Amino acid sequence: MTGRIRWSSVVAAATILFLLGPFVVILGASFDTGDNYHVQFPPRGFTLAWFGQISPKYVQAAWTSLVVGLAVAVLAGVIGTAAALGIVRSRIGGKEAFQAFFRLPVQIPLVVTGAVFLQFYYYVSALTGLDLLRGLAGLILAHLFIALPYCVGSVSSVLVRMNPSLEEAAQSLGATHWSTFRRVTLPAIRPGVAAGMFYAFIVSFGDVPVAIFLAAGDAATLPVRIFQDMQFDFQPSMLAVSSLIVIVSAALILAVQRFAGLDMVLPGGRR
Amino acid sequence: MASVSLRSVSKAYAGTAAVSDVSLEVAEGEFVVLLGPSGCGKTTTLRMVAGFVQPSAGSILIGGDDVTAVPPRARNIGMVFQSYALFPNMSVAENIGFGLRERRVPADQAKRRVDELLELVQLSGRGGASVEELSGGQQQRVALARALAIRPRLLLMDEPLGALDLKLRESMQIELHRLQRDLKITTILVTHDQQEAMSLADRIVIMKDGRIQQVGSSQELYDRPANRFVAEFIGKNNLLRGRVVDTGAEGSAVRLAEGGVVRILGVVGRVGDFVDLSIRPESILLGTTPLGAANVLTGTVQDRRFLGNIVHYFVKTASGGTILVERPAVDPGAAPGEPVAISWEPDGAVVFPVGEASPGRGAPTA
Numbered sequence: 001m002t003g004r005i006r007w008s009s010v011v012a013a014a015t016i017l018f019l020l021g022p023f024v025v026i027l028g029a030s031f032d033t034g035d036n037y038h039v040q041f042p043p044r045g046f047t048l049a050w051f052g053q054i055s056p057k058y059v060q061a062a063w064t065s066l067v068v069g070l071a072v073a074v075l076a077g078v079i080g081t082a083a084a085l086g087i088v089r090s091r092i093g094g095k096e097a098f099q100a101f102f103r104l105p106v107q108i109p110l111v112v113t114g115a116v117f118l119q120f121y122y123y124v125s126a127l128t129g130l131d132l133l134r135g136l137a138g139l140i141l142a143h144l145f146i147a148l149p150y151c152v153g154s155v156s157s158v159l160v161r162m163n164p165s166l167e168e169a170a171q172s173l174g175a176t177h178w179s180t181f182r183r184v185t186l187p188a189i190r191p192g193v194a195a196g197m198f199y200a201f202i203v204s205f206g207d208v209p210v211a212i213f214l215a216a217g218d219a220a221t222l223p224v225r226i227f228q229d230m231q232f233d234f235q236p237s238m239l240a241v242s243s244l245i246v247i248v249s250a251a252l253i254l255a256v257q258r259f260a261g262l263d264m265v266l267p268g269g270r271r
Numbered sequence: 272m273a274s275v276s277l278r279s280v281s282k283a284y285a286g287t288a289a290v291s292d293v294s295l296e297v298a299e300g301e302f303v304v305l306l307g308p309s310g311c312g313k314t315t316t317l318r319m320v321a322g323f324v325q326p327s328a329g330s331i332l333i334g335g336d337d338v339t340a341v342p343p344r345a346r347n348i349g350m351v352f353q354s355y356a357l358f359p360n361m362s363v364a365e366n367i368g369f370g371l372r373e374r375r376v377p378a379d380q381a382k383r384r385v386d387e388l389l390e391l392v393q394l395s396g397r398g399g400a401s402v403e404e405l406s407g408g409q410q411q412r413v414a415l416a417r418a419l420a421i422r423p424r425l426l427l428m429d430e431p432l433g434a435l436d437l438k439l440r441e442s443m444q445i446e447l448h449r450l451q452r453d454l455k456i457t458t459i460l461v462t463h464d465q466q467e468a469m470s471l472a473d474r475i476v477i478m479k480d481g482r483i484q485q486v487g488s489s490q491e492l493y494d495r496p497a498n499r500f501v502a503e504f505i506g507k508n509n510l511l512r513g514r515v516v517d518t519g520a521e522g523s524a525v526r527l528a529e530g531g532v533v534r535i536l537g538v539v540g541r542v543g544d545f546v547d548l549s550i551r552p553e554s555i556l557l558g559t560t561p562l563g564a565a566n567v568l569t570g571t572v573q574d575r576r577f578l579g580n581i582v583h584y585f586v587k588t589a590s591g592g593t594i595l596v597e598r599p600a601v602d603p604g605a606a607p608g609e610p611v612a613i614s615w616e617p618d619g620a621v622v623f624p625v626g627e628a629s630p631g632r633g634a635p636t637a
């Protein structure tokens with residue numbers, strides 16, 4: 001074995017470098033001491049000053065993103081679990097067609113989804129007077145549309161691997177359907193539900209193409225705000241915001257990994 | 272405890288029958304084993320009793336009540352699954368206490384019952400363990416304890432020992448037998464292992480292709496198999512094809528495909544009919560000179576297997592068939608290659624009529 005290069009190891013190392021690169025650049029540049037109007041890497045010094053200069057509008061946008069993301073995660077978790085149970089447990093044929101149907105939203109380019117939802121909300125507004133573009137309901141609904149397939153998929157994949165005798169055992173011991181779900185099914189599929197909710201949150205939190213149609217102005221989410229400012233008015237503090245996002249995301253991944261196991265989160269995750 | 276009645280129960284999946292017209296009475300406290308080859312409908316039958324499968328036709332009574340339309344959770348049945356189906360998110364004690372909690376049994380009472388069961392299955396002190404840290408045999412006991420905790424009217428088990436190695440399986444059989452005796456609980460167990468069925472059952476139900484072939488004690492099935500299938504399925508057996516050449520008051524005569532005319536008890540069919548003789552290997556005598564019994568064939572010892580207390584001889588007959596003979600090891604016997612005479616009494620053969628099939632060759636079956 002000595003002296004021989006394992007090419008697979010080299011490729012693996014290169015891949016890791018490639019994946020980590022952008023994070024390192026952003027994190028590094030956000031500590032740069034210069035007052036540049038471009039990204040400076042490697043940094044020429046170290047300062048936390050840019051973090052102090054983060055504008056309150058970013059804090060508000062972050063709050064909006066968080067509220068929308070959590071709402072989407074919870075709704076997608078509940079609805080996705082119910083839908084997955086319905087699909088996997090149904091005795092009717094055509095399950096595959098159903099599953100393909102649930103993957104549909106993922107196939108549509110997000111810009112199209114955003115435009116369609118915008119048109120749809122205009123239509124609803126004209127018809128009923130209900131303006132879904134005010135407040136966050138419209139954005140949450142659209143994000144639910146793109147996040148639901150992830151939840152249905154992750155819960156289904158755990159559900160089909162679950163030993164069906166577990167639920168039968170509970171029933172033979174006198175458990176009602178609800179009790180069986182709460183005490184046996186849910187604990188068994190919890191990793192799938194957690195992973196699905198995690199995807200849902202990430203999909204919502206990172207979305208620009210849909211949110212840019214549905215959440216302009218004061219209701220802008222964090223990535224929309226960054227996108228708009230990037231175009232017209234670059235500030236080094238935006239790198240600081242980006243760094244914070246990277247750090248928070250990493251913390252979130254670790255938390256989910258502890259809770260659900262990393263294998264539930266990573267492979268076949270975001271498509 | 273309760274009796275169980277299956278009345279003309281059938282189950283069809285998409286037109287194909289999994290269980291056909293099964294009728295069975297299980298008495299209170301009886302231990303009945305459903306035995307048969309893979310796919311014969313044992314599991315489906317058991318699951319219909321449990322309520323997980325709805326019969327296509329027929330009715331099921333437990334303790335005299337028709338439960339055909341009653342959901343599983345209201346049947347008060349203890350069920351042990353082949354996979355054990357222990358709840359992985361609960362401790363041993365929580366698993367055993369699951370049904371008690373569902374029944375709103377007060378906590379202190381439930382705890383006493385759980386301790387009682389832990390002791391019954393010899394797992395005292397392991398209540399706090401997680402089920403994943405138990406061995407297969409221990410998990411099996413927990414599954415049994417969980418099923419018994421609710422004091423079910425009936426205990427159902429689907430291949431409960433199937434996942435255990437041979438040694439453990441044998442000791443669990445003894446334990447299961449003792450428990451069932453002590454608790455006097457009506458029990459239906461499914462297996463495809465005939466040794467297990469014979470060592471556990473008060474009565475065995477032999478199934479094939481969704482139908483019951485015969486119901487009886489181990490001894491009845493062994494000594495008086497109702498048909499060729501049962502004869503071949505239970506124990507070792509030689510099947511010899513022949514043709515009736517004479518019928519009389521004190522028995523009939525059959526000309527064997529192996530050559531020679533032998534006598535059988537009673538009258539089976541008419542002269543000219545084909546019949547199968549089922550002869551147990553231990554009913555056959557073997558010697559280098561003919562040994563007394565009425566029916567004699569000659570052949571050569573092809574193979575001899577010493578199995579401790581017994582010896583198996585594979586005897587090739589003049590026409591080329593092989594007959595298995597089982598003799599005590601203390602018998603003088605014969606060596607491979609030696610010409611021998613084998614013989615049996617007329618009452619040593621069970622005779623089955625054969626349809627219009629052509630005469631075949633006798634061959635030992637496992």
Ligand SMILES: Nc1ncnc2c1ncn2[C@@H]1O[C@H](COP(=O)(O)OP(=O)(O)OP(=O)(O)O)[C@@H](O)[C@H]1O
Nearest residue numbers: 284288289307308309310311312313314315316463
């Ligand atoms: N849910 C089902 N859908 C369709 N066919 C089924 C279903 N369950 C069982 N069958 C069929 O019914 C027949 C009997 O099956 P069953 O599981 O009762 O057999 P078994 O005697 O328990 O066999 P084994 O020893 O292999 O467990 C088989 O042919 C099987 O393919």
Ligand SMILES: [Mg+2]
Nearest residue numbers: 313314315429
């Ligand atoms: Mg089976």
